[in-house]
Amino acid sequence: MLDRFLEELSSVPATGNLDAADQVWATTAAFFAGHGFDKLIHLDVARGQFSLQTTMPDAWIARYQELGYAGIDPFLSHCCITFRPISTGIAYADQHRGLSAAQMNVIDEASGFGWNAGFTSTMRLRDAQGLAGWNIGSSLSRKEVDALRADREAELRLAAHHAHLALARAMSAFSVLLSPRENQCLRLLAQGCRTKDIARELGLSTSAVELYLRNARQKLGAATREQAVAMFSSVMS
Template structure:
């Protein structure tokens, strides 16, 4: 990526007027560099923003298997602000990974994405965690040829995108609930428990928990009952 491409990226980010536009600009920028997969997370008390262009099949599987709890991106990559390599092609650079973490990475590699870069923007801690994981189906060579100055430019690009996402969040007041999150809360409001909601929605209990957790983050609620109360009060759901 040359200076002109980066300058164009910065200009288009500045003109973006919504998170969707920011997301489109970011995905296009990284795709030009050979990274065809993008994952973004900004998790904090009262807010949960998660975006990816990876397949729905993978994201559903990720939620159902509770991979958030073992994902090395959150466990390790976001414990420092340095850019680090990700993916099974880089096992040799991360000997500390345990068996469970390695198996998760191998499973993720079945999407075709076997190498990437972790670009942290918020260190993991009580205040939350956040970052970008840009991955490629073109193998380690794509990532290695950009080592050094290329990695630093991508980190700057990620930090700028994060700030624009935050700007949009501040404008929107709060991240909107997805249809699945609202449906989960509607069933909870009717008195159903997790397994019963799963049957109604024809999804796994783990996926119900995932949607419920996201809804709580977005509404600033500590419990499911509090999330239901807030959603009802704001008119987001009805009994």
């Protein structure tokens, strides 16, 4: 199955647009779901350019943003600092030593959206310039996930590596660097400001603010405004 997956990835043209990235993502999500891992997060941050893909529902993304979870998410603070795979999800709660009660709450709430057990695969260690990595999760039990990892983890991590490269190729000609105005509008939105508040703060019309926010969302490849804010917050925290 891995060979077929790699062939499918290689068949996606590196056109540098969101359609190509969406095709890579759909292929990747289907591959991992076929191996029992139906919950995925891929984050790539580098020098202000970043992208986020996830199979988590919009309701979770909205809650993640609303409660400021990007600032305490253990995936960002504890997992992307090592290439060693880290077990994730509420089913591995006994292994989450050193996490705060707030961080454990993020994991607990994610379980309500189906994230029970999984593991990470870091592509680029977190530093001042950014990070890149996968959180590969499942709604299956810990026992089932342990069995899958024992049998296929090396294959799955290799697949994640190639999917990461394919996503980078697909986005290579598509700049996601936000303009100063887009950055300002998204930052104020993340702080809880409404469109009219942002317009008043920046001395803009509400239609101009809507345009900047729409452009920012499109650059980030976010399906919703809430997802764009969550992506922005995860990087700026």
